[in-house]
Amino acid sequence: MSLTPEALVNKSLELVSPPSTYLKLNQLIQDPDSALDDISAVINTDPALATRLLKIVNSPFYGFPSQINTISRAITIVGTRELMHLVLATSVINAFRGIPASLIDMDDFWRHSFATAITARLLAEECGQKATERFFIAGLLHNIGSLVLYQSLPELAGEAIRSAEFGHEVQFQAEQRLIGFDHTEVGYALAREWHLPHSLQEVARYHHRPSDAEDFPIDVAIVHIADILVSAVPFGHSGDNHVPPLDPAAWDLLALNELQMPLLLQQVEEQIDRLSSVMLTQDAS
Amino acid sequence: MSQSPLSEEELKKRQERFRYVDLNHPLMQVLFQMQLPAKKQPEQHL
Numbered sequence: 001m002s003l004t005p006e007a008l009v010n011k012s013l014e015l016v017s018p019p020s021t022y023l024k025l026n027q028l029i030q031d032p033d034s035a036l037d038d039i040s041a042v043i044n045t046d047p048a049l050a051t052r053l054l055k056i057v058n059s060p061f062y063g064f065p066s067q068i069n070t071i072s073r074a075i076t077i078v079g080t081r082e083l084m085h086l087v088l089a090t091s092v093i094n095a096f097r098g099i100p101a102s103l104i105d106m107d108d109f110w111r112h113s114f115a116t117a118i119t120a121r122l123l124a125e126e127c128g129q130k131a132t133e134r135f136f137i138a139g140l141l142h143n144i145g146s147l148v149l150y151q152s153l154p155e156l157a158g159e160a161i162r163s164a165e166f167g168h169e170v171q172f173q174a175e176q177r178l179i180g181f182d183h184t185e186v187g188y189a190l191a192r193e194w195h196l197p198h199s200l201q202e203v204a205r206y207h208h209r210p211s212d213a214e215d216f217p218i219d220v221a222i223v224h225i226a227d228i229l230v231s232a233v234p235f236g237h238s239g240d241n242h243v244p245p246l247d248p249a250a251w252d253l254l255a256l257n258e259l260q261m262p263l264l265l266q267q268v269e270e271q272i273d274r275l276s277s278v279m280l281t282q283d284a285s
Numbered sequence: 286m287s288q289s290p291l292s293e294e295e296l297k298k299r300q301e302r303f304r305y306v307d308l309n310h311p312l313m314q315v316l317f318q319m320q321l322p323a324k325k326q327p328e329q330h331l
Contacts, residue, residue, distance in 0.1 A: 170305050225312075232316040234302070243306050243316070251312055258312040262319045269321055 005145075005181050005189040012152045015098070018194050019091035021046050025084050026195070039080060040071045043087065052090055053083065059278035061271065085137040088196075093279065096147040103150055103158050104239055107280060111236025113140050114275045118268045119226035126264065127222065127254050135222055138203040141196075142223050143238050145187025145204060150239075153179060157239075164240045171240035172208055184208055210250040221250035229265055235272055289320070 024042050028034045044050050050071055057074045058067060068074050075083050099106055120139030124132040149157040160174035167174065175182035187204030199216040206213045206220045207227055213220035224247060230236070231243045291299065299317055306313050 228306075228312075229316065232302070232319070233321065241302060243303050243313075245305050246307065246310060246313060248310060251310075258315045261312065261315055262321070265319070266321055 002180055005185040006193075008152055008186060009148060009189040009193050012148045012190070013193065015151065016095045016148075017091075019088050019095070021049060022084060022088040022091055023195060025087060026197075029080060029084070036072060036075055036080075039075060043071045043083075049087065049090060053086055055281075056086055056090075056278050057083075059274065061274040061278055079133070081131070082133045082136075085133060085140075088137060089140050089279065092141060092144065092147075096151060099147065099150045100154065103154050104161065105237065107276070108237040109143075109146075109239070110280055111272065111276050112230060112234070112238040113143060113236070114279065115230040115233075115235035115268055115272050116140065116142060116223065116226045118271050118275065119229050119264070120222050122264050122267060123222045123226055123254065123256070126256055126260065127218070129218065129222075134197075134199060135219065138200055138219055138223050139226050141187075141191075141200060142203050142207045142227060143183060143187065144190055145183035145185065146239055148186045148190055149175065149179070149183055161239045164242065170242050170244055171238075172244075182208075208244060210247050210253075217253060221247075221253045224250045225254060225256075229261060230268070233265060233269075235268065291318075291320075 021042060025039060028038055028042060043053065053071065053074060054068060056062070057064070057078055062078070064077060068077055071083075078086075093110065097106075117136045117139035120135040121132045124135040129135065146157075149160075156178050157175070160171055160178050163169060163174035163178070164171040169177070172182040172184060184205050184207065188201055191201040191204045199219045202213055202216045203220050203223045207223045210217065210220045210224040228243055228246055231238075231240070234241075303313065303317055308314060308317055
């Protein structure tokens, strides 16, 4: 019987903890009776997570003028949804810490993801989108399926990386040839298994073929373009040294001016080191 | 944004990086030619 993305995700979940605090928070905010104290209480049940969140919101990336000392205060200042996204990002980074450096430099992998996150949010602002923090987490987690492949099928994933480097195909095409499916299908399966928002599921699934997006074509198009911009510079390395193919329809959908892109990427460059350093620091907490 | 021409070495690197994209697309033309300003290196303390 051939391997499926769903079976691979199930196998991977034996090693990777789901983002349980995020899932609890997601349930909580659906409840109209929930209060800020309830959200704080859930986060504070994981002291290591709470400490890390406070470090992140007090970092130069956010640049708030005064110290934020409690989760309640962080929610008030940063906002519930953005803090939830930080919870999710932190949980995913921690869950996949075991990927061997011989396969891929994970600092480089995350640098690509952070840059895609920042770029996606800036593109969303350029497009006049509201609630742009959702584009940040969509960019950050667009390659979540690669993490499963690196962790659960390291030999085949490594072969796909080498094939993209030395062969005549991009990484996701090499994955399809070698494994039978690629990181986008695995990312979709994982996002569904973890009950992540539908928009994140679509971004994980369609960021290399945005014209297939069903309910969130703008989200998918923005991350598709962000991934291309970041790969062109490049910022970090997700496993492929090549710029992924552009879907011109996605670019047309966003109605952006290409001449603005270098300036936007300059802003990304100004933010990326601050974000990487605070998100990737391993502390004793 | 710096507009100096790309060195031969950089040109080769970019041709490889942009191997799978259509360089006739206006976005790709801008990205291919783009040069972000060099980042300041931190001072070395011996």
